[in-house]
Amino acid sequence: MSNIPADLKYVASHEWIRLESDGTVTVGITDFAQDQLGDVVFVELPEVDSEVTADQDIAVVESVKAASDIYAPLAGKIIAVNDDLADAPEKVNEDPYGDAWFFKMELADAADLDKLLDADGYAAACE
């Protein structure tokens, strides 16, 4: 069974979202998603400072098996991306909730966080 940490938020398209103490969020893909993809070989990240809308496809993860779009979970601005993934895409398989975060965002509206799934809701979405 895949690992779904209780302290994170999720969207059904298999991204996780962590609210940081300064109000920004960090986004990655879930353990379930990396397991479905298999060995990840390339990650293409969004531009820093780009404005994104919720559900916009802004990144791509390519595994040996398939290419998969990564969506902005909420509207906002990209404030950082994890450049380490360019050289070490395998981290997405090894540590999806830690070293393999994809990008950080400043949310357009913090109230949007209420739209996200909690761990139980995401677990149900994976079934």
Next chain:
Amino acid sequence: MGKKTPLYDCHLDAGGKIVDFGGWDMPIHYGSQIQEHNAVREAAGMFDVSHMTIVDVRGPDAKAYLQKLLANDVDKLKETGKALYTGMLNNDGGVIDDLIVYRMDGWFRTVVNCATREKDLEWMTAHTKGFDISLTERPEMAMIAVQGPEALGMVQKVRPEAANLIDSLKVFQGLPQQGWFYARTGYTGEDGLEIMIPKEDAADFWQQLSEAGVQPCGLGARDTLRLEAGMNLYGNDMDESVSPLIAGMGWTVAWEPAGRDFIGRAALEAEKAAGIAMKQVGLVLETRGVMRSHQKVVVEGAGEGEVTSGTFSPTLQYSIAIARVPAATGDTAQVDLRGKLTDVRVIKLPFVRNGQKQF
């Protein structure tokens, strides 16, 4: 729930992720496809290929029957155990399946794909008319491929009684011993064996190989290995709508003797006379991105083609593909990668043999 090979429980014990493959429950990987791939290039890996279909052809007309049925000529098999790769064509010259034929002691053994089993058997049976032969499937056999530079040594360690026989095997030759059949063939571009054994012996043998250090490998690694080796996958790189002449299988068509009237011959001769429009090549993308099957290939001044198999190459660390392109294609082309035309190099297959880059 699909069909299960005699090694199904071994796959679960080894942590295999099971997927449906042509109606069979087979392992796609046991954790990391890339590690499994590398084990075969650097040491030894093993694959459960028991889902493949073994059909034995016996009887006084066995040779004449196969000379009619197959585009390659079994008369080339001059000694017992020698093997031949061939297409089985329809009347239009399309590929019904690709298979291996072994010459046995007075009879022949064929190994065909699992996904094509029903139509193959139907076709083979339909063309027995006028030939005194029998076709016998061998579902009581399991098949394990052990592949890699250390593969032969590993099998010899686990099966010392077969050590001499294995030493004597030439490439593309197989020989029986006490109900087992050892063939020096494979689908990886490395040295190795494909071993057909009674299914009740399969799990113990698998376990012994595993304890000796042979890496269990799933269908995922099997696909990246064969693609690096430039070997076709039926259903991807060719099918009934594709002639062997445009699918990189021209070398498997035995034109001589000219009087051998194999099924599909007339269509291939007509195709050759009219000029062969397409060819099979390898594509190399040294920048980011992964080529995938069905992507469009654009060749300036020559027309369009299609990626038939594409992947990330674990050995080369970038994307490679097998493609069907216009015959006039030169050294470069472009592939439509998710809406973006991207420059790629065109090379002659294969990409990798015996662990080494070939282009």
